[in-house]
Amino acid sequence: MGSLNSDDYQAPDIRSTNPLDSDEFRRQGHMIVDFLSNYYRNIEDYPVRSEVEPNYLSGALPGSAPNRPESIEAILEDIRKYVVPGLTHSQSPNLFGYYQANTSTAGILGDIICSGFNVMGMSWVTSPAATELENLVMDWLGEILKLPKPFLFSSGGGGIIHGNTGEALICTLTAARDKVLKEIGEEKFSQLVVYCSDQTHCSLEKVAHIVGIRARNIRKITTTKATHYGMCPDALRLAIASDIRAGLVPLYLCATVGTTPTCAVDPIEELCKVVEEFGMWIHVDAAYAGAACICPEYRYLIDGIESVNSFSFNAHKWFLSGLDCCCVWLKNPIVLTRSLSADASYLHGDTKEAVINYKDWQVSLSRRFRALRLWLVLRSHGVANLRKYIQSHVRLASIFEQLVAEDDRFEVFSKRRLALVCFRISPSALYKKQGETQRSGDDKAEAISTDDDTVNKVNEAFLQRINRTGRVFITHAVVEGTYVMRFAVGATLMEERHVRMAWKLVQHQADVILSEPI
């Protein structure tokens, strides 16, 4: 690899090739496809979570860009040598952490075509197909989810693919803010209040901050195990009433269907009834659980959706579509475009008819042709198989749940929803162990505490031990002060054997940790 040296930047012997030569594209493209095919074939051979140390890359690669071209072969070799070991393999069937960002052949191919066309999708004129296929696919998906007609383009609503939930929240919150301030006056900006729960994704708080909602006006309703960590409508009612008494203005409610910590579900229908008299904007964030709503048996999770203003779900989580693909529907998109339209002479096409310009539905101007990905996913799999795929993951999670329940050293924490099982080593197992330790010890043995903090620490150490094996990667959450392990099924390649293997590993590590002193 050459190093950057500005003195020879016009070295005359440098070959000047066409950077987009179709034959060379074909040759190199096939090479990359083969590389990825092999990657998928061998994906289980890698430690799931990367084992590198911070700053592993600095020093491994040159400190400056090369002055002369390097071959794709050399680059691929460096990817194998330096990049792959630094990956935490999102697509590994042994990754049970977070909610997965899963993809599929169809998702990847759709993205390859998107990258290949590389059209500017900001306005209708910059590629009518990009806009219209997105319109179409959002109506397709809305129909599969049985969204009420007012959310579909065909009935005056409409959808857009944002990059992520943060973008969906920033756009809808800005629209809600502007609408209310127009009614009550800009000077009341500082009185606007946003409602969510203590389980709502942290993006909401960040986004509210960005659009200028004061930190003290973000109301996180406390949830409890009694409602399986769903938002309690009465608690919301009390919070709103208190804010109104204090002269504040309720603006926006973010309800979640499938929270990140435990897949809790806020009861949309009841929450809508609470807020309806206040004219608040209601957004439903179903980033993870939305995918399951294509199955008739889980559609009830979004019952009441007809009363909300906007709804989002991330097809890049559990819908095989790859990052980044957050689907958002609105009943009244004009409220959005009123806030987010950007106009300039250089953007004017000469289309006389009214067309949709997605630049006016989002923060940024430029955008990728993301609809291709979703269109390929829907067509390559078909709706029936997509439902089966969701159902198969829920079944795998229920197997794991059963295994946990059958081992009295563990407990399932909170109700399992969909394909997420929250569990931990139970305090009673530690209590029993404590008893054994004391029995076997001499008289001087001090009482070992099995208070909450100790239970949490044992579980944390336990999870770290599991993850250090490299054979699985499970993540955690802290809910009401309790450290729980989150076992999420959702990787595309996951089969029953992966779940059973993970459970064996968990059991084995439990044997070890429970035989050591606390």
Place this chain on the structure above:
Amino acid sequence: MGSLNSDDYQAPDIRSTNPLDSDEFRRQGHMIVDFLSNYYRNIEDYPVRSEVEPNYLSGALPGSAPNRPESIEAILEDIRKYVVPGLTHSQSPNLFGYYQANTSTAGILGDIICSGFNVMGMSWVTSPAATELENLVMDWLGEILKLPKPFLFSSGGGGIIHGNTGEALICTLTAARDKVLKEIGEEKFSQLVVYCSDQTHCSLEKVAHIVGIRARNIRKITTTKATHYGMCPDALRLAIASDIRAGLVPLYLCATVGTTPTCAVDPIEELCKVVEEFGMWIHVDAAYAGAACICPEYRYLIDGIESVNSFSFNAHKWFLSGLDCCCVWLKNPIVLTRSLSADASYLHGDTKEAVINYKDWQVSLSRRFRALRLWLVLRSHGVANLRKYIQSHVRLASIFEQLVAEDDRFEVFSKRRLALVCFRISPSALYKKQGETQRSGDDKAEAISTDDDTVNKVNEAFLQRINRTGRVFITHAVVEGTYVMRFAVGATLMEERHVRMAWKLVQHQADVILSEPI
């Protein structure tokens, strides 16, 4: 294509395939690569700007998603039949509109690998390689641009790849806002003022609105032809002084290097001197022109950059990297992360050392592994060839400029910068034509106005006529009331023959339009 029918969603005979089978991925992947290779081979055969009418797609494709899987062959056939005709071909060497969003084999391949790995890049732990390669490549690129050391990770600064300028602006503006409000108190929110020029990209105004800056506090400094539409430091000084007298608080200056309408350049060094005493945040948006700053002869465009807080350039415009790739550097990233950190138990890794978590540098949580694209572009081409490539485009634009200048029916409007030529049919040509019309007409011929409005209308009709040929696509801007055609060189595949062909077409259409009655 089947239609959605929920009654048969569990039809038992549907084949259930592995959605990420490595052999099937290989087979279909090769097919897509070949498809794109052929697309590039034949890209000049298509009308540059799509010729479809609004709503062309509705009715052409089924109104519902298919219930059963469809083959990649069938999908590709529909792409050929319905998608390709709806594309405005961003990669066509005959697209001279906007600023191009260009890409290259390296850019596309980098993106394919990104889609294939599909890792979650939000935190260091979710894929150390995604974070560390981005650190590395931003330092590489910063060095090539000769950014002062404080912008590089190696010296306490750092960079991030955002999706687009809008995101760069929203993040830096929020950081600037929070920093100032912490000093002067939240209650002064409504007094914050953002400065730009009347040539600044419309994204700035949208973003300022989103973060809560009042519309009346966005100061667009008027520019004139005298400064080639660059922002005049004295005018900025007057505006700031006036705002301070009115009790307002100067917050943020967005200076542009290479504006969208005419590629005007705001004089960074002088503007910095004006604002230095007010402690304002200065952001430099070099979305388009930043790429040229890798050439020593254009680096002067960002002279003074050492005094600004943040700097962005879109590698997806003129740097072969494909959408979306906005590179942003900051001297003091901690100001950004103070505003944008999002924290939750479920995001905690067990790394003890301080690591960079890019989620705290941006709006959203999830992010793609965009650095791969830029890394492949830099390595596949090498810095020397990237410079040559920029230089070759500037040369092509200067050829076009010369051709315009030699035809007295046209005029070059404002100074050519880099690879953008703004031009129009000159008023004098129309005046001459008007004289001819009057001489050849009878006594009743009314005097035909060649006022500004008429000149604009003739140019607008002229450009529409050119674009309707489908052989080129040129866009326009309106500057100080003047309609100008913007001839941008910048597509990856562009050669001298394309520029000369475009000029012939322009001349031919001028022959026609100037022979018709005004």
